[in-house]
Amino acid sequence: MTVLHSALDTTSPDYAEHRAEMLTKLADLGTEHAKALAGGGEKYVARHRKRGKLLARERIELLLDPDTPFLELSPLAAWGSDYPVGASMVTGIGVVEGVECVVTANDPTVRGGASNPWTLKKALRANRIAYENRLPLISLVESGGADLPSQKEIFIPGGALFRDLTRLSAAGIPTVAVVFGNSTAGGAYVPGMSDHTVMIRERSKVFLGGPPLVKMATGEESDDESLGGAEMHARHSGLADHFAVDEPDAIHRARRIVARLNHRKAYADPDPASVEPPKYDEDELLGIVPGDLKIPFDPREVVARIVDGSDFDEFKPLYGPSLVTGWATLYGCPVGVLANAQGVLFSAESQKAAQFIQLANQRDIPLVFLHNTTGYMVGKEYEQGGIIKHGAMMINAVANSKVPHLSVLMGASYGAGHYGMCGRAYDPRFLFAWPSAKSAVMGPQQLAGVLSIVASGSAAAKGKPYDEHGDAALRAMVEAQIESESLPAFLSGRLYDDGVIDPRDTRTVLGLCLSAIRTAPVEGVRGGFGVFRM
Known part of the structure; x- marks a missing residue:
């Protein structure tokens, strides 16, 4: 039998302590998430509503299919910086007319939706996710452009936003822009470079330079409507492909655009009826990770609560036992799992990981990395035993692997172990952290x-x-x-992950990610690894 047996004692004092600590961290995390949800605060939210406009998340809710999930990305962006938590933008993955899409929405209650350096980083990350996973990109636009005091940090790298739109289109990945208000200066290129553009009567304003700038540059007198209004762009410039009468109509038109895209997934979704849930309660994930990360825990207890049927075929269980590797399915999708057991990576674990990653690439199977590592082992005995070349072998395999990687930081993720377990620098398709996670050199x-x-x-x-x-x-x-x-909030604020999640949501989050990556072909590398130092 390959169904994992759980030894977790949910009645023990240790379990109760770990659970209490995790719940405290989740409450703290909820406080920070609330700051992003609040946008610019009551005053600016009330002003926005008085203008008869929907909030960013309300627009997203109307756009998505009813009763379907929305995987929000980078909600803590800009945490710990001088800018508001959330970076004045909402990004995520949701289903529109049965099609999984990346959605970005400016939050106009935060400085008019102006883009600061963290807005840019967040938008670029969303674009990359769309490109790697071949997901249509829908931009819900209402922004006054760059936050001018920070222009030096935005102007040069900001051009990548428009580059991304053209590359998505060139790759056959649809892009849709719905303009709810201002889209000025460089922001005018978002609707200008999207495949499909929707504008709203007497609301959308798209121009390279507004009336004051035109007056200063040319002396010409103009008004918003004649210079960049929706009707002008629908009748004269041709920039608007669809002319909507109000916000709900614009969102409806965006949904109809997606319905006509003829955009298909590379792989059919598994039959939900055939997917067996884990044998153990996901709620028990709260009590597994100790508050003191020096205390080891068995990652099989986590695996047993996230994979289908808690069914796990372990690979080399007696060799390199500080790293657990094996095969499973998650919502019907095959996955290879690498999970740190005792924290330290030795030579055997490194070699085991390299072989396992090669096997996953031979079979075109995505990999899930569950982090709890203090790094590679140090000391004379281990240096003489070749820890550097064996660690390099593992990192080589991770760096050159072509199958999608999904990473979850459960506990420690320190030093080169963070790299070997596919940290942010190694381009996992998605990376999430638990509130218990910590990462540093x-x-x-x-x-x-x-x-x-x-x-x-x-x-x-x-x-x-x-x-x-x-x-x-x-x-x-x-x-x-x-x-x-x-700490997770600090790292998430810098977009070193795609979000800090409740451990109980791990299976759902990974399932949504696996569904998203199946829009693009999953193909492993065949012999294209670098030189393994033997």
């Missing part, structure tokens, strides 16, 4: 200790006494800094 205590040893050695080399009191203060400061910079 190394743990706070280790990093502070290294700095302390280096400083002490430097003082000794110069023949100077070492300030032990100052050392203690320095270590405390460094530990606090690294701890704060390792």
Whole structure:
């Protein structure tokens, strides 16, 4: 039998403690998500509604098929920065007329929907997801353009937004723009470069330069409507393909555009009736990861609660036991799973991972990485045993693998282990984190200790006494800094993941991602890996 047996004791004090800690972190996370949901605050939301306009998420809700999920991406973008949480934009994946699409929507209640540096990063990430997974891109536009005080951080990289639209179209991936208000200056190229454009009577305003700029540049007197109104673009310039009378009509027209795209998935969805749910309750995922990440946990307990039927064919279970590898299905889709067990990656685990990744590529099977690693093992014995070349073998395999990768940070994800387990730099199709996750070059205590040893050695080399009191203060400061910079909200704010999720939603989130990636062909590399140092 390959059905995993759970040894999790849900009546134990440890389980209760872990669950309580996770619920506390989820509550804190909910507070931060609420900031994004609030947009620009009550004052600006009320002003927007007074103008008879829908909010960004209301527009998305009308666009999507009824009772279908919306996988919101990067909701904590800009957290910890000088800009509002959410970066004045909502992005995600949803179903429109039966077609999975990437949707982006400016939030006009936040500085008129103006784009700041984090808005740009968030939009570029959404574009990349659309491109990699061949998902149609629908842009719900209402923006005053760049947030001018931050133009130096937006102007040069911002051109990639328009480049992406042309590349999506060239690749046969449909792009649709629905303009709800201003789309000015560089923003005018969003409707201009989209395959299909919808504008709204007396609402849409699309021009390279508004009346004040035209007056300054040419001396010409003009008004919004004659310069860039929806009717002008529908009747004269030809920029508007569809002329809507109001917001619901515009959204309806966008849905009809998608219905006529003739856009098909590369693979048919598995029959939902044939998918067997896990044998164990997803709610139990709350009590698996300890608050202290130095304490190991068995990742099979996580696997048993996310894969179909808790059925898992483990690969090399007795070799390299600190990394669990094996085959399963998730919502009927075949997957290979790599999950850290004891945290540290040794030579055997690295070689095992490289072979497993090669097998997945031979079989065109997507890979799921479940992170809880402190990195590759250090020390004389391990260096002499070839940990560098074996770790390099694993990283080589991950870097050159062509099947889609999905990563979930459950606990620690430190050092080169983060790379070997397909961290952000290795381009997983999607990467999510649990509230319990931490990621940095190394743990706070280790990093502070290294700095302390280096400083002490430097003082000794110069023949100077070492300030032990100052050392203690320095270590405390460094530990606090690294701890704060390792937390999920900090990392998510910088778009180093696609969102921090409730552990109970892991199966659903991975299922939505697997469905999205099946719009594009899944093909592994055949012999195209770099040189493995044997």
